[in-house]
Amino acid sequence: MGYYLLRRLLIVIPSLLGISLLLFMVLALAPGDPFEELATNPAVPPEVRASLRTKFGLDDPVPVRYVRWITAMAHGDWGFSFVSRVDVDKLILQRLPTTLFVIGSAQILAILVALPVGVFAATRPYSLFDQIASTLALIGFSLPTFFTGLLFILVFSIYLDWLPFVYRADLAAVGWRWYWEQFRQSIMPITVFGLAVGASMTRYVRSAVLDVIRLDYVTTARAKGLGERKVVVKHVVRNALIPVVTLVMLQMPAIFGGAIVTEQIFRIPGIGSLLISSILANDTPVVMAVTFVFACLVVLFNLIADILYGWLDPRISYS
């Protein structure tokens, strides 16, 4: 097990390096430069601009700049936001918990919906329930989150006026009131996002259970007189979940994309909305750092998927 973990961890390094290299190449190939705004400012003489460029090493060859950037990133020196005048790592750390909260709760909601529906549909394939569930899953999978988000705001905030449509990180309430307000403002974003994730997850669960339920060992379990409930829960679902776990983890890049859109619709102050506002404000250090954080999170979840896979499936050998 230890050796397996070590090997997986060692594979992470080249993929992180590859991703960072790709990101840096995109930045280096891009036209324009971070001091463009100074060029249009008449108060800054061209000599000052040139000396700033040499100071930050913008005239060095690309490989040199890449090595400098990656070592600085590794040392935790992520640069300085041009717009908010704060260190980038502080800015991101301040907003990361909100994003992780939204993603985490949406995933939990998705699992709570997808697991029972998917299993129930697969144990009665082509029944009425299965057909309705599959159709609804395909509809949910085709509904873009930005449209459902706007629909929810229109119905629940504007017409019914039940829920707030702006998410606030600095709620004025304290104690139980705070939890209540937090719950109220989280309902819409998490439902919209969670149902979108849950729809595709239902499809995975259904097909995974369908693959397993026809195997001989399930027939054996039934033949020895176990109740249907026990057969499904203890024998079928346990094995069916192995591919589902991997698929869910591999879906992470798409889930981060969904998080960005959700944060933008409901104005949740997470790193997704930070990315959009930095892009619109030409704040290159923040844009690069947030993209890199997203990439790191994806790699991290892939690693977790690999480890979970090894742990869940005894057929995988650790050597």
Add this chain to the structure above:
Amino acid sequence: MDGSTRALATVEAGAAAPTRARGFSPGLEAWRRFRRHRLALASGAILIAMVLAIALGPLVWNVPINEIDFTARLKGPSWAHPLGTDDLGQDLLARMLYGGRISLAVGLAAMFVAIGVGTIVGATAGMSRGAVGSVLMWLTDLFLSLPQLPLLLLVMYLFQNSFKIMFGPEGGVFILIVVVIGGLRWMPVARLVRAQFLSLREKEFVEAARALGASKTRQVVRHILPNALGPVIVAATIDVAAAIIAESTLSFLGLGFPPDIPTWGRILYDAKDYLDIAPHWAMFPGAAIFLAVLTINFIGDGLRDALDPRRVL
């Protein structure tokens, strides 16, 4: 050979007429199975209607997309403006018809980029028995673990201006969006094609072709690729839907097409701040995106059943 089959056919003509008359080809067989999927069939009809409306609609409804009329601001649906107007009094039906052309064109073009790159990478990896294959698969895995939307946004942010200068404001953004969306969606196709190639290249009919002296290109193009096509067609269908969503998402976040090119996502982006006074403005483009994506996904589902050779119906 030809003559003997015909003679046989005349002899059996009486008994076998119904089946013979229908004829058998892989395409017909797939169509016969596709028709059984009622939702897919209905989706096909709706999608064709949408495409026709988008293609021919502007000829019938020839209201300019940028005619500003402040007396008709934010009006709901009426006879003069069937889908209402936006905050500048521009006719939404005309804008939606125009935007639909762009949204669907982006979807199709990005799909061709993704399928093209994916097939080439997958086929090369599937045919090579050496380092090339593993390097290509490592690259595929690397691309798969990229966070797609952040990267899309980053590329749009960095390259938008220079593409606008190079190819004009409309063409530049179109080319950039198509290349970037296609360039981040080829990986599943590559894996699919590689898996197909790995099993097909060991099959007897390929071995027979090889024994007859077929070159590697001929083996791939004439023998392996046609047999790997089914799953690729399904993936291509789903990719069109995904590309439409990706383009709409970019436009919705304000980083896609400029305001004078009203794609569905862009109209939604402009409408989202007027949700309380003019909900129709957001509902129509949102519903159009949803309907297009849903019908394409249903067609993909139907095709998956129709093109699966193991399935007997």
